[in-house]
Amino acid sequence: MKNKKSIRVVAYIPLVFWLLFTLVLFGYTFLASFSTTREIFTNRLLHSGFHFSNYTNLFELESIGRYFLNSVIYTTAACFGIVAVAAPAAYILGRVTFRGKKLVDTMFVSALSIPGLLISIPLFSLFVSLKLTGSILTLILIYIFVNVPFGVFLLTGFFSSIPKELEESAAIDGCGPIKAFIRIIMPIAQPGILTLTIFNFMSVWNDYFFALIFANNDKTHTLALALQSIVNGYTNSGNYAGIFAASMIVFLPTFILYLFVSGKIVSGITIGSVKG
Structure with a gap:
């Protein structure tokens, strides 16, 4: 011992x-982030007190509030869209036996190994031909398409671990497959759906690569792109306190979210690993 x-x-x-x-x-x-640049370089943080102007200047001069709102829209819409697409697919793969099931499952798993850089140019060409570039909807669709394979992979384990007797009992009571999926299976799979949503939130919120390609104008920029622009501009002007403040604005939402739901992430992954 x-x-x-x-x-x-x-x-x-x-x-x-x-x-x-x-x-x-x-x-x-x-x-x-609450100090001055001089205090940062002299290692005397907060020597002259808290400087909230580092944050207020970002909202007043850099319009970071607009980019924050854009990121909220992208993240919220993408998380809902991923669950709406991945949950039914994972339900079929985890609960129904059909010819070619292993092939379809392998295709979803294989899609996880495809790097974003490899599909960025074909995706951009596709959206250009569809005349969908330069809008908020474009980036939302990209996030949904890219993250659906992981969503299917994660949720399949949750759905396959749910006893099939629940659906059989619902069928006896006259509940059809779609109704059983919505009213019985989805509520039971909430830990898995919540886990998937948290992972997607952190992935979409912090994304830079796809936002750089598809959010190609100021009105559609995300918070990550705004941070890069602020870092470049404030580095040239020597406003390093503003850089720290902007970094905190980008970092805090995911940090706060993780503090509240970290236990649910661990329990959700554990439940989903029982079967898969």
Whole structure:
């Protein structure tokens, strides 16, 4: 028992160091976002008090509020769209036996290995031919298409782990397959759907590559693109305090979300790994 405890303590040492390192970085960034550039370079953070103007200037001068709203629209619409497309597909793959099922399942899994860089040019050519470039809808569709394979892969395990007796009982009571899927299976699969939504939220919110290609005008820019523009501009002007403030605005939403739902992510993945 003592050997097991000592091994456990030794195993936790790297995690403790990683946690301390992360807390120091986060704390420094947070304090630097309320300091002046001079205080940052002289290592005297908050020496003259809190400077909330670092944040207010971003909203008043850089219009970061508009880009924040764009990212909220992209992320919310994409998360709903991914679940709407992936859930029925995963339900069929996890609950129904049909000819070619393994092939379809393999195709979804194989799609996870395709890098975004490889499909960016064909996607751009497709949307140009459809005259859908330069709109918010374009990037929403891109996020849905790109993330559906992962959604199907993740939800298939959840749906396959649900007892089939529930659907049989619903069929006896006169509940059809579609009605059973909506009223019985979807509520039971909420942990998996929530886990998928959280992963998609973090992925879409922090995306830079597809936003750079398809959100090609100021009205459709995301917060990640705005951050890159702010970093370039403030680096030239020497406003490093503003850079820290902009970084916190981009970082905090996903950080706060993870604090509230981190336990549900772990439990959701555990449930989905029972069968798959």
